[in-house]
Amino acid sequence: MTEESRPFWTGGFDNALRIHRCRSCGKWFHPPVGACFRCRSRDVGPEQTSGRARVAAYTVNHHPWFEAFPPPYVIAAVELEEQPDVRLTTCLVDCEVEQVQVGMAVEVAFDLQDDVALPFFRPVTA
Numbered sequence: 001m002t003e004e005s006r007p008f009w010t011g012g013f014d015n016a017l018r019i020h021r022c023r024s025c026g027k028w029f030h031p032p033v034g035a036c037f038r039c040r041s042r043d044v045g046p047e048q049t050s051g052r053a054r055v056a057a058y059t060v061n062h063h064p065w066f067e068a069f070p071p072p073y074v075i076a077a078v079e080l081e082e083q084p085d086v087r088l089t090t091c092l093v094d095c096e097v098e099q100v101q102v103g104m105a106v107e108v109a110f111d112l113q114d115d116v117a118l119p120f121f122r123p124v125t126a
Helices: 006-014
Strands: 018-022 044-048 052-061 073-080 087-092 105-112 117-123
Touching: 006 018, 006 044, 006 105, 006 117, 052 087
Parallel strands: 087 117
Antiparallel strands: 018 044, 052 073, 052 105, 073 087, 105 117
16 A cells, blocks of 8 residues: 555545546546646545446456455456546445346445455445
């Protein structure tokens, strides 16, 4: 974890998905760095998003890589509601593998660990 990435990795403790945004051009970007790759402004920082996204692509893992993640489980690229060209790679939770579809609306659901809050996503319920 770096100082730039800390708000992303710890935002879930406040139930907030924080993504870097340029204050000059208004564009969001991830992963967090010290300058906007579009306009080169250094006036950037983390801002809270809605936590909503859509599944852009996914795959189903069937191999038991990690004890904490028994297969099958879905690894997905989700695009943020605020700006669809900003994508996060994540796991989908609280849904059956067969239910997942490209375009499916999802919302952040944090998996709180000791010092990080992992942003997973689940189907939108309301």
